[in-house]
Amino acid sequence: MSERDSIDVDVVIVGAGPAGLSTAIRLSQLAKEKGQELAITVLEKGAEVGAHSLAGAILETRALDELIPDWKDKGAPISTAVTEDHFTYLTEKGSKKLPTPPSMHNEGNYVISISRLTKWLGEQAEAMGIEIYAGFAAAEVLYDDNNKVVGVATGETGVDKEGNKTPSYDPGMELRAKLTIVAEGCRGSLSRVLTDHYDLAKDSSPQTYGLGIKEVWEVKPEKHTMGKTLHTIGWPLKSDTYGGSFLYHMEKNLVAVGFVVGLDYTNPYLSPFEEFQRFKSHPSIRPLFEDGQRLSYGARAIVEGGLQSLPKLDFPGGLLIGDAAGFLNVAKIKGIHTAMKSGMLAAEATFAALEKDAFDSVSYEAAFKNSWMHEELHKVRNIRPGFSKGLLLGLANAGLTAYVTRGKEPWTMTHHADHLQLKKKTDVEKIEYPAPDGKVTFDRLSSVYLSNTFHDENQPIHLKLKDQKIAIDTNLDLYDSPESRYCPAAVYEIVEEEDGSKALLINSQNCVHCKTCDIKDPTQNIVWTTPESGGPMYSNM
Numbered sequence: 001m002s003e004r005d006s007i008d009v010d011v012v013i014v015g016a017g018p019a020g021l022s023t024a025i026r027l028s029q030l031a032k033e034k035g036q037e038l039a040i041t042v043l044e045k046g047a048e049v050g051a052h053s054l055a056g057a058i059l060e061t062r063a064l065d066e067l068i069p070d071w072k073d074k075g076a077p078i079s080t081a082v083t084e085d086h087f088t089y090l091t092e093k094g095s096k097k098l099p100t101p102p103s104m105h106n107e108g109n110y111v112i113s114i115s116r117l118t119k120w121l122g123e124q125a126e127a128m129g130i131e132i133y134a135g136f137a138a139a140e141v142l143y144d145d146n147n148k149v150v151g152v153a154t155g156e157t158g159v160d161k162e163g164n165k166t167p168s169y170d171p172g173m174e175l176r177a178k179l180t181i182v183a184e185g186c187r188g189s190l191s192r193v194l195t196d197h198y199d200l201a202k203d204s205s206p207q208t209y210g211l212g213i214k215e216v217w218e219v220k221p222e223k224h225t226m227g228k229t230l231h232t233i234g235w236p237l238k239s240d241t242y243g244g245s246f247l248y249h250m251e252k253n254l255v256a257v258g259f260v261v262g263l264d265y266t267n268p269y270l271s272p273f274e275e276f277q278r279f280k281s282h283p284s285i286r287p288l289f290e291d292g293q294r295l296s297y298g299a300r301a302i303v304e305g306g307l308q309s310l311p312k313l314d315f316p317g318g319l320l321i322g323d324a325a326g327f328l329n330v331a332k333i334k335g336i337h338t339a340m341k342s343g344m345l346a347a348e349a350t351f352a353a354l355e356k357d358a359f360d361s362v363s364y365e366a367a368f369k370n371s372w373m374h375e376e377l378h379k380v381r382n383i384r385p386g387f388s389k390g391l392l393l394g395l396a397n398a399g400l401t402a403y404v405t406r407g408k409e410p411w412t413m414t415h416h417a418d419h420l421q422l423k424k425k426t427d428v429e430k431i432e433y434p435a436p437d438g439k440v441t442f443d444r445l446s447s448v449y450l451s452n453t454f455h456d457e458n459q460p461i462h463l464k465l466k467d468q469k470i471a472i473d474t475n476l477d478l479y480d481s482p483e484s485r486y487c488p489a490a491v492y493e494i495v496e497e498e499d500g501s502k503a504l505l506i507n508s509q510n511c512v513h514c515k516t517c518d519i520k521d522p523t524q525n526i527v528w529t530t531p532e533s534g535g536p537m538y539s540n541m
Contacts, residue, residue, distance in 0.1 A: 003171065004153060004171045004172050004173055004174050005173050005174070006173070006174040006175075006176055007041070007173065007174070007175050007176070008039075008176050008177075009039040009040065009041045009151075009175060009176070009177050009178075010038045010039045010040065010177065010178050010179070010354060011024075011027060011038065011039075011040050011041070011177055011178065011179050011180075011181060011350060011354075012041050012042075012043065012151055012152060012175045012177040012179075012180050012181070013040065013041070013042045013043070013181045013183055014043050014138040014152060014180070014181065014182045014183060014184055014188075014190060015042075015043070015044065015045075015182070015183035015184040015185060015188070015322075015324070016042045016043075016044035016046075016049045016118070016122055016132055016134065016183075017052075017053055017118055017183060017185055017322060017323075017339065018053075018114070018117070018118060018121060018322065018336050018339045018340045018343070019183040019185075019321045019322025019323070019324070019339035019340060019342055019343040020042055020044075020181065020183030020321070020322070020343060021042065021049075021118065021121040021122055021124075021125050021343070022063070022067055022121070022339070022340040022341075022343030022344050022347070023181050023183065023321060023343035023344070023346050023347045023350075024040050024042050024125045024128075024130045024132075024347075025067060025068070025121070025124060025125050025128065025130070025347075026067060026343065026344045026347035026348065027040055027347040027350060027351055028040060028125070028128040028129065028130055029128075030347065030348065030351040031351070032128075034355075038351075038354070039131075040130050040131065041130075041131045041132075041133065041175055041177075042125070042130060042131065042132045042133070043133050043136050043137070043138045043152070043154065043175070044132060044133065044134045044135070044136070045135070045136070045137035045138075045530055045535065046134060046135070046535060046537075047134060047135050047533070047534075047535075047537060048119070048134045048135075048537075049118055049119050049121075049122030049132060049134055050114075050115040050116065050117075050118040050119035050122065050538065050539075051115070051134075051535070051536065051537045051538055051539075052185075052513060052535055052536060052538065053114045053115040053117075053118040053538060053541065054114065054115065054212075054214060054298045054299070054300040054536075054538055054541045055114040055212075055300070055335070055336065055541075056212070056214070056246050056248065056256065056258060056333065056334075057111075057112050057113065057114040057117075057248075057256075057336060058082065058106055058109050058110065058111055058112070058229065058248065058333070058334060059078060059109060059110045059111075059112045059117070059334075059336050059337065060108075060109050060332075060334055060336075060337040061078070061108075061109070061110065061337070062337050062341075062372075063336075063337040063338070063340035063341040063344065064076070064337070064340060066341075066344065067340060067344055068124065074124065075120070076117065076120055077112065077113065077116040077117055077120055078110045078112055078117065079110070079251065080110055080111040080112070080226060080227055080249075080250055080251050081108075081109075081110055081111075081227055082106040082107065082108075082109045082110065082111060082227050082229055083225070083226065083227030083228060084225065084227065084228040084229065085100045085104065085105060085106050085107075085229050086100070086228070086229065086230040086231070087099065087100040087101065087104065087230075087231050087232075088230065088231070088232045088233075088284075089232070089233055089234045090232050090233070090234040090235040090236075090279075090282055090284070091234060091235055092235050092236075092282075093283060094283075094284075095232075095282075095284045100231075101331070101398065101402055102402050102403075103329075103331040103332045103380055103383075103402065104231065104331075104332060104333060106229055111227060111229065111248045111249065111250050111256070113250070113540045113541060114336060114541065115538040115539055115540060115541045116539075116540065117336070135533060136154045136173075137154060137155055137530035137531070137533075138152040138153070138154060138175075138184075138190055138530070139152075139153060139154060139155030139156075139172065139189075139190075139529070139530045140152060140153040140155070140172075140190075141180075141190055141193055141194060141197070142174060142176065146316075147316060148316040148317040149180050149194070149315060149316060149317030149318045150176055150177065150180075150317060151174060151175045151176040151177045151180055152174075152175055152177075152180060152190065153172050153173065153174045153175070154172040154173050154175075155172050155530055155532060156169070156170060156171050156172045156532075157169070157170045157172070157532050157533070158170055159459070159460055159532065160458050160459070160460075161457075161458050161459065161460055161461070163460060178354060179317065179318055179319070179350050179353065179354070179362070180317055180318035180319075181318060181319050181321060181343075181346055181350065182194065182318060182319065182320050182321070182324050183321050183322045183324055183339075183343065184324045185300075185322065185323045185324060186209065186300065186301045186302060186303045186323040186324075186328075186515060187209070187301055187303070187515040187518055187519055187528070188324045189528060189529055189530055191320060191324040191325075192518075194315055194318075194320070195311050195320075197315075198312070198315045198316070200311035200312040200315060200320070201309075201311040201312075203312070204308065204309050204310060204311050204312075205305060205308040205309045205385075205414040205415045206305070206309065206414075206415050206416055206417040206418075207303065207305040207309040207326060207415070207417075208262070208263070208264055208304050208305045208309065208384070208385075208415040208416070208417075208418055209262075209263045209301050209302060209303055209304055209305075209418055209516075209519050210242070210243065210260045210261060210262045210263060210301070210302040210304050210330075211260065211261050211263055211272045211299065211300075211301055211302070211486070211488065211514065211516050212258055212259070212260045212299065212300050212301070212302045213258055213259050213260075213272060213273060213276045213297075213298075213299045213488050214256060214257070214258035214296075214297070214298050214299070214300075214541060215256075215257050215258070215294055215295075215296060215297050215447075215450075216250075216254055216255070216256050216257075216294075216295045216296040216540055216541065217254070217255045217257060217289055217292045217293065217294050217295060218252075218253050218254055218255075218292055218293045218295055219253055219254075219255050219288055219289065219292040220253070220291055220292060221253050223287070223288050223292075224249055224253045224255065225249050226249050226250070226251060227249060228248075228249040229246070229247070229248050229249070230245075230246070230247040230248075231244060231245065231246050231247075231333070232244050232245045232247075232279075232285075233391065233395075234391070235279075235282065236275050236278040236279055236282075237261070237275060239390050239391040239392065240266065240390050240391075241261065241262065241265045241266075241267075241270070242261075242262030242264065242265075242384075242387045242388075242391075242394070243259065243260050243261040243262050243272075243275070244259075244260060245257070245258065245259045245260075245276075245279050245285075246258050246259075246260075246333065247285075247288075254295075254540075255288065255289075255292075256541075257280070257289075258276070259272070259275060259276035259279050260302060261275060262304065262387070262418075263301070263418040263486075263516065263519055263520050264388065264415075264416065264418045264421045265421065265422075266421050266422060266423045266428070267422075267423065267428045267429070267431065268422050268423065268424075268425055268428065268479040268480055268482040268485070269425070269428060269429075269430050269431040269480065269482075269485065270431060270485065270486075271431070271433060271485040271486065272486060272488060272516075273299075273444055273447075273485075273488045274431075274433040274485075277433075277436060277441040277442065278433065278434070278441075280440050280441055281434075281440060281441055286440055289440045290439070290440060294442070294450065295450070295540070296450055296451070296538070296539075296540055296541055297447040297448070297449075297450040297451050298451050298512060298536055298538055298541050299451075299488035299489065299512050299514040299516075300512075300513075300514050300515075301514050301515040301516050301519055302323075302328060302330075302335075303323050303326045303327075303328050303335075304328065304330045304384050305326055305384070305415050306326070306328075306329075306330060306377055306380065306381050306384055307374075307377040307378055307381040307412075308381055308385075308412050308413070308414060308415070309326055309415055310325055310326050310327075311325065311326070312365070313325055313364055313365045313368065314362050314364055314365055319346050319349070319350070319362060319364050321339070321342040321343050321346045322335075322338075322339035322342055322343060323335060323339060325342065327339060327341075327342050327373065327377070329376060329377060329380060330380075330383070330384045331380035331383040331384065331398070332376075332380070338373050338376070338377070341371065341372075341373045342368065342373065345364060345367045345368055345371060345373075346364050348367065349362045349363045349364035349367055350362060350364075378407060379401075379406065379407030380401070380407060381407070381412055381413075382397065382401055382407075382409060382411070382412065382413045383397070383398045383401055383402075384415075385413035385414060385415050386398060386401075386413065388415070388416065418519055418520055419519065419520055419521060419522055419523075419524055420522070422479055422482060422520075422522050424478050424479065425478065425479055425480040444488065444489060444490040445490055445510075447488075447489075448489045448490065448510050448512065451489075451512050451536040451537075451538070452536060452537035452538070452539075453489070453509075453510065453511070453512050453534070453535060453536045453537070454509075454534050454535075454537070455508060455509040455511065455531055455533070455534035455535070456509075456532070456533065456534065457509050459531060459532040459533070459534075460531075460532065461506055461508045462508055462511070462528070462529045462530060462531035462532075463491065463506050463508050463511065463517065463526060463527075463528060463529075464526070464527045464528075464529055465504075465506075465525055465526060465527075466524075466525050466527065467525055468504075470523055470525045471483075471503075471504035471525065472501075472502050472503070472504065474522070474523055474525075475504075475521070475522065475523070475525070476494060476502060476504075478522075479522060481494050481504070482520070482522070483504075483517055483520075483521060483526065486516055486517070486520050487514075487516060487517055488512065488514060488516070489510040489511055489512045489514070490507060490510055491506060491507050491508060491510045491511050491517070492504060492505070492506060492507075492517070493505045493507060508531070509534075511531070511535070512535065512536045513528075513535045513536065515528050
C-alpha cells in the first residue's frame with residue numbers, strides 16, 4: 001500500500017478565493033512586520049487560481065482598501081465604477097421602477113469579474129512568497145489523538161471509474177499544520193464535514209441558500225451603458241419564491257446577467273435555469289441581448305442565512321472563514337468584502353495564536369464580533385428571513401428594517417432548512433417551460449459548454465448517493481426527480497433500464513461545482529465530494 005508524503009507547515013489554507021488569499025496575504029504582512037517567517041500553503045481545487053470563482057459581481061472596496069491600500073497602483077482589475085442604480089418590479093408584460101433599497105446603493109462601488117480579481121490576489125500572494133497549489137483539492141481532514149485538526153490531505157489520483165488503481169496512481173499528500181483555515185466557499189465539502197464532526201451549527205438557525213446562474217454577453221455598443229446596474233424582483237417567479245435578477249454593464253460592451261432563486265422554494269417542478277431563461281425573454285430585458293453574443297456561463301450556490309445562521313467559527317486546530325462560514329450580506333447582494341475581511345481577522349487571530357504558541361485559544365470569533373463586518377450583518381439580519389412569508393410581506397419587512405428600526409429591532413428571525421421545503425408532486429401544479437430559441441434563451445448542455453467544464457470521464461463519480469434506492473423510491477416517486485431540474489448543468493437524468501425499471505444516471509462530467517444537489521436534495525441523499533480534478537474554467541465571471 002502506498003503511503004502519502006507529508007509536508008509540515010505553519011498554516012494551511014483550503015481554498016484560494018478572496019477569503020483564503022486575504023488570510024494568506026495578511027498573515028504574510030504580519031510576519032514581515034515582526035521580522036518572522038511563516039510557512040503558509042494554500043490549496044485550490046481549480047486548475048488555476050480564479051478558475052472556480054463566480055459572483056455577480058459588484059465590489060465594495062472597504063476590505064481591499066485595508067488589505068492592499070495601493071491596489072490601484074498594483075494593477076488590480078477594478079476599473080468600472082457604478083454609474084447608475086436601478087431596481088425594478090417585473091410583471092409578465094410590464095415593469096415598475098421601485099426605489100433602490102439603502103443596502104443596495106452602489107455609489108463608490110465597482111462592477112468587476114471575481115475570477116479576475118481572485119487571480120490578481122493570487123499573484124499578490126505569490127509575490128510575497130506564499131505557496132499556492134492549484135489543481136489540488138483538500139479531500140480529507142486530519143485529526144490527532146485528541147480530536148484536534150492537524151491539517152488536511154489531498155485526494156488520491158489515478159483511480160478509474162470502477163475504483164481500480166491505474167499505473168498513474170498517487171495516494172495524495174498530507175499537509176500537516178499548526179492551524180488549518182477553511183475557505184472553500186459556499187457549502188464546502190470539508191466545511192460540511194467539520195460542522196458535523198464538531199456540531200458547530202448546534203446553536204445556529206439552519207443555513208439557507210440561493211442558486212445563482214450567470215452569463216456574460218457582448219451586446220451592441222448602442223445598448224451598453226458602462227457602470228449601469230439593474231436588479232429586478234417579481235416575474236417570472238411567483239410571489240412565494242424568493243429570488244430576482246442582476247444586470248451589470250461591464251467594460252468593452254460586456255454585460256453580466258444573472259438570476260438567483262432561493263433554494264427554499266417548494267414546487268419540485270421549478271427549474272432555476274429555466275426561470276433565468278424566461279427572465280431574459282421579458283419585453284424590457286430581451287432587447288438588450290438581441291443581436292448580442294453570449295460568451296460565458298456558470299452557476300454557484302450562494303449562502304444567504306446571514307448572522308443567525310453562522311456556525312461556531314473556530315474548532316480545535318482551525319477556523320471557518322468567508323462563505324464557508326456564511327458571511328455574505330444578502331441584503332446588499334455582496335460578499336467579497338465580507339469574505340476578505342473575515343480572512344484578515346482570521347489572519348490576525350492566527351498570527352497572535354502562533355506567537356503565543358497557544359493554538360487552542362484563537363480569538364477570531366471575538367474579533368469578528370467587534371468588527372464593522374458584524375455590525376453590517378447585524379443591521380440586515382432580519383431581511384432575508386422575512387421573505388419566507390412571500391414577496392409582499394418580505395418587502396414590507398425589508399422596508400421596516402431599512403427605514404424604521406434600521407436594524408435595531410430587538411428580535412432576530414430564523415430560517416428553515418431548504419431541503420425540507422419541497423412539496424410532493426401531487427400537491428403542486430406542474431410548471432411547463434418554453435423551448436429555447438437559441439438566440440436569447442438556451443438549453444443547459446450548450447450552456448455548460450460555455451463554462452469550459454471538464455472532468456475525465458474515467459475518474460470516479462464525485463457525486464455520491466448514500467442509498468441508490470432513495471433516488472427512485474423517494475425522489476422520483478414522491479417528487480418526480482427534482483434533481484433533474486434544480487441542477488443547472490444537466491448532471492442528473494432518469495433513464496429506463498432494459499427491464500423497464502427506472503434508474504438515476506449521474507452525468508458527473510457536466511458538474512460545474514455549484515453544490516445545489518448537496519443542499520436541495522430532500523433526503524440529503526446526494527453528497528458532493530471533491531473530484532480527482534476538473535470543473536469549470538472561468539476567466540471573466
